[in-house]
Amino acid sequence: MMKRLFLVVAGLALAACGNGSSRAPASGGERDTGLVAFETVRSVLQHPRCQNCHPAGDAPLQGDDSHVHLQNVQRGPEGRGVVGAECTTCHGPANPPSAYGAHIPPGNVKGWHMPSPDMKLVFVGVPPRALCEQIKDPARNGGKDMAALRTHLDDPLVVWGWEPGFGRAPVPVPREQFLSAWETWARAGAPCPSDG
Known part of the structure; x- marks a missing residue:
């Protein structure tokens, strides 16, 4: 009876420490490895090839200097521009x-677009911790869990960043x-850096 009670209590304690998954919390070394990996992830997401379509405003950015898109281009109601x-x-x-x-404007088989205005997923100027938390939050990332986010990394618009023309x-x-x-960061429980 005591052994069974101990197992139930231990199971509840592990569940309370979890991060919403069935995975146990990362050890200190694994967490540190995950944080180093996230810095690589962050550097990619905040590179102009990614952040130009993830601005805070409703005008996309363009160029290696991330200037506001010329021709008064706007996000539009679905992130695909205006009529x-x-x-x-x-x-x-x-x-x-x-x-x-x-x-010359680059192209993509998927069809060029930005995130929708109700879920902008801003990368520009966002501190690392806030960026990390936003990426993982389904309420702010288009309803994606970590597996769906990993699948998104194979989207033609994402892959385009490595062959931008x-x-x-x-x-x-x-x-x-x-x-x-990305996978190292995810395996470590997707830890977020501190604000400092």
């Missing part, structure tokens, strides 16, 4: 060849290194 100026009006299904020259700097962290860092 008559949808993102796909200029951004076609593929990157044009380099023969087209610089400053003529005249654009790709994400400097190799994609496989980024994915490895």
Whole structure:
């Protein structure tokens, strides 16, 4: 009887310490490894190839310097631009060849778009801890758990960041290194850095 009571209490204690998953909390070393991995993840998400479509405002950013998009482009009601100026009006299904020259709008088979206005998922200027918490929060990330977020990393618009076309700097962290860092961070329980 005492052994059974001990097992029930121990199980409840483990459940209370969990982070919403069935996984036990990360050890100190695993947490530290996860935090180092998150820094790689953060550096990619806050690179212009990612953050230009994840601004705080309703105008996308563009270029390696993340300036406000020219032509008064706006997010629109679904994140796909406004009537008559949808993102796909200029951004076609593929990157044009380099023969087209610089400053030609890049394309993507998925169809260019930003997050919707009710779930902006802002990357620009967000401190690391807040970015980490936002990414993991289904109420602020489009309803995605960690598995769905990992699947999202294979979305053609995300993958585009490593092959952005003529005249654009790709994400400097190799994609496989980024994915490895993401998975290391996730395995460690997706710890968030402190504010300091």
